[in-house]
Amino acid sequence: MQTLKYDVHINFYMRIHDAQLFGGKGSIGYLRQCMGHCQAFKPEKMESAAQEVLNYASKAFEVSPDKIEFISYQEYKDATADEEDEGYENASSDE
Secondary structure (H helix, E strand, O other), X not given: OOOXXXXXXXXEEEEEEOOHHHOOOOOEEEEEEEEEEEOOOOHHHHHHHHHHHHHHHHHHOOOOHHHEEEEXXXXXXXXXXXXXXXXXXXXXXXX
């Protein structure tokens, strides 16, 4: 039997409230965290991967985890449509 080979990109989209980087209390900012070229990805590990991303974002933006929410790609795209992010649409291409 042939061994399955794959290479996936996983994106987490988040809305972050009250981070100093985005203006402090009352502010809202957005983050896309990409885990690219995951060649040993196991779907059953998705929940723990999301928790790791949440913990990382909480520390990086100096907010409690309850100030961060996972959102859909469409919500992220709509909220950040006016921001420049060159190469974003091709972020999961053959890099």
